[in-house]
Amino acid sequence: MRNYKFPKIPEATIKRLSIYHRVLNELIHEGVEVVSSHRLSELTGLNAPQIRKDLTYFGEFGVRGVGYFVIHLHDSIREILGINKKWNVILVGVGKLGQALLSYENFEKQGYHIIAAFDTDPSKIGKKFGTNEIPVMPLDNIKKIAKEYNVKIAIITTPSESAQIVLNVIEEAEIEGVINFAPIKLTPNKKVTKISYVDLVTELDKMAFKITSS
Amino acid sequence: MRNYKFPKIPEATIKRLSIYHRVLNELIHEGVEVVSSHRLSELTGLNAPQIRKDLTYFGEFGVRGVGYFVIHLHDSIREILGINKKWNVILVGVGKLGQALLSYENFEKQGYHIIAAFDTDPSKIGKKFGTNEIPVMPLDNIKKIAKEYNVKIAIITTPSESAQIVLNVIEEAEIEGVINFAPIKLTPNKKVTKISYVDLVTELDKMAFKITSS
DNA sequence: TCCTGTGAAAGCGTTCACAGCG
DNA sequence: CGCTGTGAACGCTTTCACAGGA
Numbered sequence: 001m002r003n004y005k006f007p008k009i010p011e012a013t014i015k016r017l018s019i020y021h022r023v024l025n026e027l028i029h030e031g032v033e034v035v036s037s038h039r040l041s042e043l044t045g046l047n048a049p050q051i052r053k054d055l056t057y058f059g060e061f062g063v064r065g066v067g068y069f070v071i072h073l074h075d076s077i078r079e080i081l082g083i084n085k086k087w088n089v090i091l092v093g094v095g096k097l098g099q100a101l102l103s104y105e106n107f108e109k110q111g112y113h114i115i116a117a118f119d120t121d122p123s124k125i126g127k128k129f130g131t132n133e134i135p136v137m138p139l140d141n142i143k144k145i146a147k148e149y150n151v152k153i154a155i156i157t158t159p160s161e162s163a164q165i166v167l168n169v170i171e172e173a174e175i176e177g178v179i180n181f182a183p184i185k186l187t188p189n190k191k192v193t194k195i196s197y198v199d200l201v202t203e204l205d206k207m208a209f210k211i212t213s214s
Numbered sequence: 215m216r217n218y219k220f221p222k223i224p225e226a227t228i229k230r231l232s233i234y235h236r237v238l239n240e241l242i243h244e245g246v247e248v249v250s251s252h253r254l255s256e257l258t259g260l261n262a263p264q265i266r267k268d269l270t271y272f273g274e275f276g277v278r279g280v281g282y283f284v285i286h287l288h289d290s291i292r293e294i295l296g297i298n299k300k301w302n303v304i305l306v307g308v309g310k311l312g313q314a315l316l317s318y319e320n321f322e323k324q325g326y327h328i329i330a331a332f333d334t335d336p337s338k339i340g341k342k343f344g345t346n347e348i349p350v351m352p353l354d355n356i357k358k359i360a361k362e363y364n365v366k367i368a369i370i371t372t373p374s375e376s377a378q379i380v381l382n383v384i385e386e387a388e389i390e391g392v393i394n395f396a397p398i399k400l401t402p403n404k405k406v407t408k409i410s411y412v413d414l415v416t417e418l419d420k421m422a423f424k425i426t427s428s
Numbered sequence: 429t430c431c432t433g434t435g436a437a438a439g440c441g442t443t444c445a446c447a448g449c450g
Numbered sequence: 451c452g453c454t455g456t457g458a459a460c461g462c463t464t465t466c467a468c469a470g471g472a
Contacts, residue, residue: 010441011420018419022397036453045399048453049443056455064449065452081419082426089418100314101414106397110415152425153418176428177421183236183320185259194424196417200315201324203410204303204367205232205295206225207391210408211366212296214390224463250431262431263465270433278471279430 013054017077019044020051024074036067086111088149090175092166093158094119094129094136097181101155102130115149118142120162139169146173153177160184167195227268231291233258234265238288250281301326302363304389306380307372308333308343308350311395315369316344329363332356334376353383360387367391374398381409 023043027035037048044051055061055073058080062068078084089107091098094117101107102117117129117136124136137145145151154170156163156178163182168189170178177194180186183202186195237257241249251262258265269275269287272294276282292298303321305312308331315321316331331343331350338350351359359365368384370377370392377396382403384392391408394400397416400409 008440012441014420014423015416017423018413018416021419022415038453043399045401047443049445049456050441052454053442053456060455062454064454066450067453080423082422083419087418087422096314096317100310103310104414106415107418110418112415112418153421177425179417179421185257187259192428194421194428196421198412198414198417199232200318200412201236201320201326202229202232203393203412204301204321204324204326205235205297206228207367207393207408207410208296208301209228209231209294211391214406214408222462226463252431261465263434263467264463266432267434267464274433276432278432280472281431 009057013057014081016044016046016050016054017081019046020054021074021077021081021083024070024077027070028074032070034067035070035073037062039067083111086113087153088113088115088151089153089155090114090116090118090142090145090151091134091155091157092118092139092142092170093156093162093182094121094124094127095157095159098155098157099129101157102132102134105131108132112153114155115151116141116145139166142169143173146175151175153179156180156182156186158182167193223271227271228295230258230260230264230268231295233260234268235288235291235295235297238284238291241284242288246284248281249284249287251276253281297325299325301367302329302365303327303367303369304330304332304356304359304365305348305369305371306332306353306356306384307370307376307396308335308338309371309373312369312371313343315371316346316348319345322346326367328369329365330355330359353380356383357387360389365389367393370394370396370400372396381407 037051040051041048061073061076089112091101091114102114114134117134118139119136120139125138127136128134152175154175156166158166160182163184164186167178167186171189171193176192179196179198181198183199188195251265254265255262275287275290303326305315305328316328328348331348332353333350334353339352341350342348366389368389370380372380374396377398378400381392381400385403385407390406393410393412395412397413402409
């Protein structure tokens with residue numbers, strides 16, 4: 001397997017790769033075989049030199065005078081992002097938002113399989129959610145399940161008060177990546193732990209500012 | 215009212231202001247009266263000069279040798295972001311994710327009031343969701359409700375296929391800001407329309423990359 | 429002395445013009 | 451000729467060291 005530990009890839013480039021990947025998916029379904037950076041620009045709203053630059057961080061995927069072969073580029077991006085294989089994921093905090101994510105079909109479509117959910121509420125344990133019938137278990141089981149299913153990513157959708165404790169448990173289970181929906185800063189105990197934040201109120205605040213200041 | 219149309223405020227600064235605001239909220243509840251940029255740094259994980267710089271884009275809020283008065287800074291940020299008043303918001307697309315957001319209490323707490331939800335599914339129309347009993351209406355009502363309640367922000371949680379059509383309707387209703395959860399690029403018809411994207415699969419893709427490449 | 433405010437420098441990401449090649 | 455690949459320039463954001471003031 002190729003080593004993609006390049007030194008200076010902008011975080012924003014990775015985000016855009018994910019978007020190219022989605023668009024290429026659609027092009028494949030439409031039967032399109034070749035696409036230019038200009039066409040990708042139209043489809044994504046990003047500009048063409050940006051797209052070319054992003055791609056060349058990882059190699060030369062295009063053909064000069066022609067463009068990019070859709071399937072080849074799609075596969076290459078999958079390999080780069082590491083999504084050419086299934087990822088088993090767990091979710092902690094089966095409130096409304098957690099339940100919504102357990103039913104979110106795009107995760108499964110993109111190869112993210114939520115293998116189990118966890119909650120402290122006894123009335124939720126044993127229940128199943130989503131079309132995949134994802135079972136809810138007590139937090140004690142996280143370590144066992146994570147080992148058994150090689151889980152590397154966890155989603156936290158607990159209230160803010162519980163999120164740090166949950167993170168501790170998650171790190172105990174050797175899970176490396178956490179997507180945190182709780183609006184609170186988490187402090188990892190291990191250096192390897194990667195935490196990303198999805199902050200819904202912040203999104204609204206940014207929008208409020210834009211409207212107010214325009 | 216002061217005019218905050220400053221020329222060169224980084225987008226990232228606005229996001230951080232939202233975070234400072236949240237932390238200041240907590241400090242107020244703890245009865246803390248004064249806070250230094252160093253302490254804010256600990257609480258947010260951002261570094262202290264960054265915090266000072268962010269704040270001085272908008273004025274001088276601190277006292278040298280002392281720090282920032284929590285309540286004063288909190289109020290100032292509210293005014294800057296434009297969240298010193300209630301915002302009426304609508305949500306379009308009452309699927310699982312939409313329903314979860316209709317029940318998301320942090321919106322209401324922060325002054326974002328979802329006034330109504332909209333869907334094309336007749337079986338959903340007339341129902342009410344969330345603790346605030348938010349009613350679901352047909353899309354035809356968007357314009358009327360938006361006018362009546364002075365709605366400036368809409369949240370789109372429809373499937374990708376419907377999102378562009380919904381945006382068109384939203385723009386008809388003179389709504390300026392859209393937070394789009396559908397994983398598709400939307401093309402606004404008006405220059406004033408502001409669109410922000412919350413892309414859950416992209417978050418997972420970024421995490422997959424980080425883990426794979428580490 | 430302490431902590432904020434800030435200009436200047438460094439660092440980083442994007443844009444551009446064109447070189448390179450089918 | 452067309453479209454990719456890319457070094458260099460540009461512009462934006464963060465960092466830093468210290469000036470400024472209670």
